[in-house]
Every structure is written in structure tokens, then in C-alpha cells.
Amino acid sequence: MEFLELLINALIAGILLGGFFAALSIGLSICFGLLDAVNIAHPTIIVGAAFCTFLLNDLLGIDPIVAGLILTPVFFLFGMGIYSLYYQFFERQSAEALRGLAFFFGLLFIAEVVMIMIFGVDHRLVSAPYIGESFTAVVTGMTFSVPYRLLAAFVIAGLMTLGISYYLSSSYFGRATSAVHQDMMALSLMGADPVMIKRIAFALGLATCGLAGALMIIVIPIEPAVGRFFIGNVFAIVVLGGLGSIPGTLVGALILGIAESLVSTFFGPSWAPAVSFGILLGVLAFKPTGLFGTGDTR
Amino acid sequence: MAEALLKVDSVTKNFGGFTALSEVTTEVKAGERFGLIGPNGSGKTTLINCISGTLTNDGGSIIFDGQDLQGMKAHVRTAAGITRTFQIPRPFHSMTIIDNLKIPLEFVSASGRAQTEIRDEAMSILETMGMAEKADEETSGLTQIELRKLELARAIAAKPKLLISDEAMAGLTGNEVDEVTQILINFNEQGMTIIMIEHIMRAVMQFSQRVICLDAGQLIAEGTPDIIQKDKGVERAYLGV
Amino acid sequence: MLQRYRFEIGCVVALLACFLITQVELNRFYYFAGFAILQYVLISTAWNILGGYGGYINFGTAGFLGLGTYVAIAMIQWYGAGIIEQIIVAGALAGLLGLGIGYITLRLKGVYFAIATLAIAIVLETFVNNWDYVGGAAGVSILPPRTPELLGITIVDRKGGGIFYNNKEWLFFLMGALAIASVWIARTIEFGKLGRGLNAIKDNEEAAECMGVPTLKLKLIATVISGALMGVAGAVFPSYLTFVDPPTAFNLEFAVNSLAMPMIGGTFTWIGPVVGSILLGTVQQVAIVTISSEINLLIIGLLLVIFVTIAPHGIVGWFMKKNK
Numbered sequence: 001m002e003f004l005e006l007l008i009n010a011l012i013a014g015i016l017l018g019g020f021f022a023a024l025s026i027g028l029s030i031c032f033g034l035l036d037a038v039n040i041a042h043p044t045i046i047v048g049a050a051f052c053t054f055l056l057n058d059l060l061g062i063d064p065i066v067a068g069l070i071l072t073p074v075f076f077l078f079g080m081g082i083y084s085l086y087y088q089f090f091e092r093q094s095a096e097a098l099r100g101l102a103f104f105f106g107l108l109f110i111a112e113v114v115m116i117m118i119f120g121v122d123h124r125l126v127s128a129p130y131i132g133e134s135f136t137a138v139v140t141g142m143t144f145s146v147p148y149r150l151l152a153a154f155v156i157a158g159l160m161t162l163g164i165s166y167y168l169s170s171s172y173f174g175r176a177t178s179a180v181h182q183d184m185m186a187l188s189l190m191g192a193d194p195v196m197i198k199r200i201a202f203a204l205g206l207a208t209c210g211l212a213g214a215l216m217i218i219v220i221p222i223e224p225a226v227g228r229f230f231i232g233n234v235f236a237i238v239v240l241g242g243l244g245s246i247p248g249t250l251v252g253a254l255i256l257g258i259a260e261s262l263v264s265t266f267f268g269p270s271w272a273p274a275v276s277f278g279i280l281l282g283v284l285a286f287k288p289t290g291l292f293g294t295g296d297t298r
Numbered sequence: 299m300a301e302a303l304l305k306v307d308s309v310t311k312n313f314g315g316f317t318a319l320s321e322v323t324t325e326v327k328a329g330e331r332f333g334l335i336g337p338n339g340s341g342k343t344t345l346i347n348c349i350s351g352t353l354t355n356d357g358g359s360i361i362f363d364g365q366d367l368q369g370m371k372a373h374v375r376t377a378a379g380i381t382r383t384f385q386i387p388r389p390f391h392s393m394t395i396i397d398n399l400k401i402p403l404e405f406v407s408a409s410g411r412a413q414t415e416i417r418d419e420a421m422s423i424l425e426t427m428g429m430a431e432k433a434d435e436e437t438s439g440l441t442q443i444e445l446r447k448l449e450l451a452r453a454i455a456a457k458p459k460l461l462i463s464d465e466a467m468a469g470l471t472g473n474e475v476d477e478v479t480q481i482l483i484n485f486n487e488q489g490m491t492i493i494m495i496e497h498i499m500r501a502v503m504q505f506s507q508r509v510i511c512l513d514a515g516q517l518i519a520e521g522t523p524d525i526i527q528k529d530k531g532v533e534r535a536y537l538g539v
Numbered sequence: 540m541l542q543r544y545r546f547e548i549g550c551v552v553a554l555l556a557c558f559l560i561t562q563v564e565l566n567r568f569y570y571f572a573g574f575a576i577l578q579y580v581l582i583s584t585a586w587n588i589l590g591g592y593g594g595y596i597n598f599g600t601a602g603f604l605g606l607g608t609y610v611a612i613a614m615i616q617w618y619g620a621g622i623i624e625q626i627i628v629a630g631a632l633a634g635l636l637g638l639g640i641g642y643i644t645l646r647l648k649g650v651y652f653a654i655a656t657l658a659i660a661i662v663l664e665t666f667v668n669n670w671d672y673v674g675g676a677a678g679v680s681i682l683p684p685r686t687p688e689l690l691g692i693t694i695v696d697r698k699g700g701g702i703f704y705n706n707k708e709w710l711f712f713l714m715g716a717l718a719i720a721s722v723w724i725a726r727t728i729e730f731g732k733l734g735r736g737l738n739a740i741k742d743n744e745e746a747a748e749c750m751g752v753p754t755l756k757l758k759l760i761a762t763v764i765s766g767a768l769m770g771v772a773g774a775v776f777p778s779y780l781t782f783v784d785p786p787t788a789f790n791l792e793f794a795v796n797s798l799a800m801p802m803i804g805g806t807f808t809w810i811g812p813v814v815g816s817i818l819l820g821t822v823q824q825v826a827i828v829t830i831s832s833e834i835n836l837l838i839i840g841l842l843l844v845i846f847v848t849i850a851p852h853g854i855v856g857w858f859m860k861k862n863k
Contacts, residue, residue, distance in 0.1 A: 038650045038653070038654070040598075040653075040654070040657060085848070089847075089848040089849075090848075098594055098595070098596045098649050098650070098653065099847055099851060101596050101650065101653050102596060102798060102802060102843065102847045103844060103847050103848060105596075105598060105795070105798065105843075106799075106840050106841075106843040106844035106847060107840075107844065109791070109795050109836070109839070109840040109843070110837065110840035110841060110844065112791075113833055113836045113837045113840060114837065116833055117833045117834075117837070225791075228661060228791065229661060231657050231658060231661070232657070232658035232661055232662070235654045235657065235658070236658075239651075239654070268669075270665065270668055270669055271665065271669065273661050273662060273664075273665045274662050274665050274666070276658065277658040277659075277661070277662040280654070280655060280658065281640075281643055281644075281655060284643050284644050284647060284651055284655065285643045288647050288651070350749055351748075351749075352745055352748070352749065371748070371753075371755075372745075372748040372749050373748050373749070373750075373751045373752055373753050373754065376748075376749060376750060376751040377751055381749065381750075382749055384745075384746065384749075388743040388745070388746040389742075389743075389746075390738065390739050390742035390743060390746070390747070391742050391743075392738060392741070392742050392807065393738065393739075393742070397735070400735070401735065401736070401739045401747065401750050401751075401752060402750040402751050404732055404735065405732075405736065405750065405751040405752050405753070406750070406751035452750060453750075456750060456751055
């Protein structure tokens with residue numbers, strides 16, 4: 001009975017965590033999966049957004065979710081800028097893709113150091129009515145407990161990821177983005193500017209960081225280096241779901257969320273970081289195209 | 299001449315739901331000059347990728363020199379005697395021209411020999427291409443025809459039994475096309491079997507002893523250049539009617 | 540004759556210089572700074588064997604290094620192993636880690652290897668945090684032997700009976716010898732068949748494979764050598780620091796520096812990482828003391844981004860006219 005209670009609680013927490021992970025990964029899925037821009041700074045940019053949320057909440061008393069919505073267009077513009085740089089120095093010169101990786105790694109490091117210089121290494125929190133309390137229910141003698149903060153993050157993450165997923169699969173822009181992935185030439189023939197489409201898609205990927213950052217600080221206390229702990233998660237999710245597949249990313253996020261939650265519950269939270277790495281290596285070893293991937297991995 | 303060097307038997311290749319090659323069967327005889335034509339997207343490059351080992355065919359078999367190539371890596375196939383050039387030249391851009399040639403020499407055809415011997419060997423290949431004076435230059439300064447010649451020279455340095463030339467003449471002038479064709483004919487006369495993939499019909503028809511035509515992943519015609527040029531199916535494939 | 544063995548003579552001179560420095564009384568800070576710089580020569584040279592010659596980026600330097608550090612700690616805890624044994628076993632296991640990760644990911648596009656290495660440090664740190672035998676999350680203190688011996692010769696004796704007066708001097712010299720050895724290995728690879736094959740892979744992997752280069756095999760060899768040397772660099776750490784905790788051993792700074800130093804120096808030749816680590820290492824040692832360690836890290840990050848975008852062939856590239 002006690003085991004069952006633990007298990008069900010772990011599964012519920014895992015699904016909620018999966019929703020949060022989906023919010024962290026969907027932007028990377030666009031940049032990496034659809035545009036081949038391997039933005040390893042993605043989680044760190046999310047932490048940046050989390051600190052912006054902290055400032056808006058701490059100084060102006062704005063609700064973190066509202067703050068995330070305010071930040072989204074700001075990060076969209078930021079993404080336009082970063083992509084312009086990336087395009088100028090790497091894509092246009094068809095430089096080795098790996099040099100682009102070093103570029104994003106440099107960005108990751110700079111962002112982290114700047115945050116340490118501004119905010120120090122202390123953990124920061126935000127306050128909102130739904131943070132701190134838990135929803136508790138007793139069913140057939142078992143106690144189930146769901147923190148409202150996870151619930152809030154799950155709802156917002158779900159709305160955002162499903163919205164983007166729907167938009168990319170049904171709009172002209174979404175189809176153009178997958179065309180950019182498959183055939184640049186055909187797209188120019190259709191009269192669309194592939195570079196512009198890529199820039200907007202990349203910016204959309206970074207725009208998700210705005211809201212994802214707000215969700216991050218709702219879910220956990222943050223410090224500048226916390227992004228590193230999510231690098232394994234977001235890449236494991238995108239690779240597990242399959243490059244180029246946004247729905248795959250959502251499924252991958254749920255799987256990883258549940259897996260991490262189970263490991264935390266039954267083996268202790270200190271083992272959680274090993275889960276994503278295990279999944280990442282497992283997928284690369286046995287099915288590198290992921291669950292729903294179409295791209296080639298060689 | 300009768301012995302088949304390469305046997306392609308019902309080779310199939312799919313990309314996701316798209317069938318790039320559908321049960322292609324053909325043979326290339328030892329010492330033959332073999333032409334491979336077909337409109338864009340007909341599967342020519344996919345076929346030679348499967349033969350050279352950069353792609354793995356999903357069905358069928360490829361036998362080279364009596365050896366089944368299934369599961370054999372590309373570099374092992376190169377050592378076994380199949381070398382290909384790339385449609386868009388892919389020189390090793392951080393190396394000099396002669397160093398480009400030294401790679402296949404060192405790893406395949408002259409493996410284990412002294413550096414001075416390897417250099418001499420590379421020089422003599424460059425000489426047959428008329429590129430000896432460029433030996434120590436970087437690849438970045440090369441003209442279109444020189445890049446094409448380097449691509450061929452590097453492939454020849456692997457001393458292949460079968461050379462696959464993937465559109466070695468795209469973007470060249472009429473005289474240059476003749477020059478490259480003559481180079482290939484010279485190597486064929488020394489005993490090298492050559493598959494030429496080409497869009498320039500004049501070159502491929504002049505060069506080949508036998509030609510096959512692919513369309514939408516299927517083999518639609520096979521025969522001497524004369525027969526192919528009169529084939530209605532080939533005409534339809536190219537004109538798209 | 541002298542011309543031909545210029546490099547080898549240079550190595551011997553450098554080794555002698557390292558030894559002489561340990562025999563003169565210097566401010567402790569210089570040994571500390573010198574050790575750090577020599578360690579960076581070793582680490583960035585190791586990184587460059589795969590990253591510079593083969594074009595495969597390893598973000599996991601901190602993981603390989605930390606593995607070496609904790610293998611050494613485990614061996615000290617287990618039976619008080621000597622430093623040379625620690626170095627050999629740490630190198631072997633770090634090489635094995637490279638082989639494992641490489642075998643899974645090097646068959647795929649280059650980014651997959653890079654991504655897999657990103658997470659190594661975090662995962663190994665997780666394991667160490669959960670492993671109390673080597674101190675767990677709290678860290679561990681190491682008591683170096685008072686008078687270590689090697690082949691019957693007393694290496695360190697405070698009373699003057701050994702070659703060195705204290706452990707720090709001995710480890711400074713040892714690190715110097717390891718760094719010089721790594722440069723020698725890197726240069727040998729560069730001018731050999733392995734180096735030429737790796738270069739072909741970097742330029743165009745598919746073309747290299749089609750020209751007969753056994754690409755997977757060469758990449759694996761390079762990953763193993765590179766990883767092993769990083770493990771070696773880590774193995775000296777516990778004896779040198781005498782207190783190690785996971786955040787020190789798995790510090791992201793190692794990953795950044797091991798990447799930034801070759802990129803800034805120039806990745807295409809063995810001199811690049813050496814120049815990069817001596818230059819950047821010195822600047823860092825000065826910056827940490829005179830400004831602040833955060834500003835110092837910011838400088839590295841900015842230099843990395845600037846060089847990667849504008850001068851991909853690094854400082855050495857300027858002298859060899861590679862930066863167009």
C-alpha cells in the first residue's frame with residue numbers, strides 16, 4: 001500500500017515535471033531539430049529569463065507568469081540578434097558546424113559569469129499565491145499531494161507547447177520552417193527568404209525561454225549555474241523525441257519527467273541527474289533517430 | 299571483358315516513405331566504360347552512394363569482384379578497389395594539393411611505404427593530370443576545372459579497379475569537358491573500369507560503351523549509346539512528358 | 540643534426556628549466572601559478588588532439604579530469620598508492636571512458652559526441668556525490684606521504700635528503716614533465732599518419748572515408764589518447780591540492796579553458812594550445828590576483844567567442860597567414 005502510494009505520487013509528479021521539461025525543451029527542439037543550430041546555451045538563457053522574472057517580481061511585484069509573458073517578446077528580439085550573429089559568422093560561411101557549437105558554449109559561459117557578477121551565487125525565489133501550498137487528496141486511505149507550483153507550471157507549459165506545436169504544424173510559417181529543414185532551394189523557388197524564416201524560427205525558439213524561465217523559478221529556486229543541470233535533460237528529451245519532431249519532444253519530456261521522478265522517489269534525488277544522461281546515451285546507442293525522428297543522424 | 303566486376307542485384311533504398319531506388323539490377327564488366335544517366339532526382343547518386351558504401355541499401359545485394367559488399371564500410375570498399383568522386387568537389391581544404399593525394403596513397407594504395415615514395419607517386423599522378431606545378435598550393439585558389447581534376451586525381455591515387463565519377467564535368471566549358479573525358483579514357487585504357495554519371499549527354503555518349511538510364515529510382519533502359527539515344531522511355535523521362 | 544632534433548632538444552631544455560625552477564627558492568605563488576599553467580598546457584594539448592586535428596569538440600574535459608582526480612583519490616584511500624600508479628590507472632580509466640562515449644556517439648554526426656560530453660561532468664559528479672568512500676559531496680583530505688620514493692630514490696625530503704625539498708616542488712616538476720610529454724605526443728600524432736587522417740576527417744569526413752581513411756577507428760584512437768591525457772592531468776590534483784571536493788574536480792572552468800586555449804592559440808598545430816595556455820594561463824593567474832576571478836572568467840568567455848567568430852585559426856594562424 002505504501003509502495004503504491006509512493007508510486008502514484010511519483011507518477012503524478014513525473015507527469016507534471018514532464019510538462020515543465022517540455023517548456024524547457026521545445027525551443028531547443030526548434031533550434032536544433034528544425035534549424036540545425038545546436039544552441040547549447042539554451043538552458044542558460046532560460047536561467048537568464050528566470051532572473052529577469054525574479055527582478056520583475058521582486059522589484060515591481062509582478063506575478064511570475066505575467067512576467068514570463070512580458071519577457072517572451074524581449075527574448076524573441078534577443079533571438080533575432082543572436083541568429084544574425086550566428087548566421088553571419090558560421091552558417092553563411094558554411095563553417096564547420098562544430099565551430100558554431102564552440103560559439104554557443106562561449107555564450108553559455110559568458111551568460112553564466114555575468115549572472116554571477118550581478119546576482120551572486122545565492123538561490124533566488126519568487127513569491128506568488130500558488131507557490132508554497134500543495135493540493136492534497138486522500139483516496140482510499142492513500143494520500144496524494146501535488147504542489148500548486150508544479151500544477152501551475154504544468155498548465156502554462158502545456159498551453160505554450162501545445163500552442164507552438166499546433167502553430168508549427170498548421171500555419172504557413174510552420175510548413176516553411178520544416179521546408180527550410182528539408183530543402184532550402186525549393187523554398188527560395190517558392191519566393192520565401194530562407195534566412196528570414198530561419199531567423200524568425202530561431203527567435204521563436206528563444207522566445208519560449210522567456211516563459212520557460214518564469215516557470216523555472218516557479219518550480220525551483222535558481223542560481224546562475226543551474227542551467228548546466230538542465231543541459232542533459234533538454235538534449236536527452238530532444239534526441240529521445242526525435243530531431244525535427246515537435247510532438248516527439250513533448251512525448252520525450254513526459255518520459256524523462258516520469259523517469260526522473262521515479263528515480264528520485266525510489267533511489268533518492270541525488271541520482272536524478274544521471275537519468276537524462278543514461279537515456280541520452282541509450283537512445284544514441286540503439287535508436288539515434290529517436291522515437292519520432294525523420295532526420296539523418298550520420 | 300566478359301567477367302562482371304560489379305553486380306548490382308535488386309538494390310532498393312528508401313528514405314522514410316520515399317523510395318529512391320527500386321529493385322535496380324545491372325552489371326558492369328571488368329574494363330568497361332559504363333554510363334549512368336537519368337534526370338535530376340532519379341536516384342543516380344543514391345545508387346553510387348550504395349555502391350561506394352556511404353549509404354546502406356535496404357534491399358538487394360551488391361557484389362564486387364566476387365565479394366558481397368553488404369555491411370562493408372566505405373573505407374574497406376575503397377581498399378577493395380571502389381573509389382568515387384563527389385558531384386560537388388570535396389577537397390581536403392586545409393591541405394596542399396599533393397597532400398590531398400597522399401591521403402588515399404598513405405591509407406590505401408601505398409600503405410606502409412616511405413613518405414618520399416608516396417610523394418613521388420602523388421607527383422606522377424598530378425603530372426598525368428597536368429597539375430604538377432600546383433602540387434604545393436592550397437586548394438582554395440583552384441579554378442573549377444582544377445578542382446574537378448583534383449577530385450579525379452585523388453580518387454585515382456587510391457588505385458581503384460572501379461572508378462565512379464559523379465558528374466565530374468558539371469560547370470565546365472566544352473574544351474574542358476573533352477579534356478576530362480580524355481583523361482578518363484586514358485585511365486580506362488590502362489585497365490580501370492569506369493562508371494560515369496553525367497548530365498552532359500555528348501560526353502557520356504562519346505565516352506561510354508554501355509549506358510543505363512534511371513528514372514524515379516527505376517532502371518528504364520540499358521544498352522549501347524546509340525540504343526539509349528533512340529529510346530522513347532529515356533526521351534520521356536528527360537522531357538517529362 | 541641540431542636542426543633536425545630542434546624539437547627534442549627544446550623538450551629537454553624545457554624539462555631542465557622546470558627542474559631548475561624547483562631548485563631555487565621562489566615565492567610559493569609562482570609555483571602555484573606555474574603548476575596551473577603547466578596543467579593547462581597538458582589539458583589543452585590533450586583536447587586539441589581530438590578537437591583541433593579531428594574537429595570533434597569535447598565539452599567534457601571537466602568530466603575526464605574529475606574522473607582522473609577521483610580514481611587517484613580512490614587508489615590513495617584503498618592502499619595508499621604512489622603517484623605514478625595513480626597517474627597510470629587514472630589515464631587508463633579516462634581513456635576507457637573516452638572509448639565508451641566515443642563508441643556510442645562517434646558513429647553519428649559530430650554534434651552528438653559534443654552533446655554527450657556536455658553531460659559527462661554532471662553525471663560523474665552525481666556519482667561522486669553519492670560515493671562516500673571518496674568523500675562524497677563534502678570532499679576529502681589527502682595526506683601526501685612525507686618522504687615519497689621512486690625506484691628506491693627519495694624524491695621529497697624536507698630535511699634535504701631527497702631531490703626536492705617539498706611536495707609542491709616535486710609535483711610542479713612532475714606536471715612539467717607530463718605537459719612536455721603530452722606536447723611530444725601531440726606533435727608526433729600531428730606529423731604522422733594518424734594526424735593526417737584526422738585532418739582529412741576534419742576537412743570532409745565522407746570524402747576521407749571514401750579515400751580509404753578508417754574514420755571511426757581514428758576518431759576512437761584520438762578520443763582515447765585525448766581522454767587519457769586529461770585523466771592524467773586530473774590524477775596529480777589530489778596530491779597537489781590535498782583537499783578535493785566535487786565542485787573543484789568537476790569545475791566547468793576546465794572545459795572552457797581546454798576549449799578556449801587551443802582556439803585562441805590555434806588548433807591546427809601543436810604550438811597553438813601551448814601558446815594559448817601559456818598566454819591565457821598567465822593572464823588568468825594575474826587577473827585572479829589583481830582583479831577578480833569572475834572578471835577573469837568573463838575575459839576567457841569573450842576571447843573564446845571573439846576568436847571563434849573572427850579568427851578561427853588563432854594567434855598562431857596570424858603568423859602562418861591562415862587567418863584571411
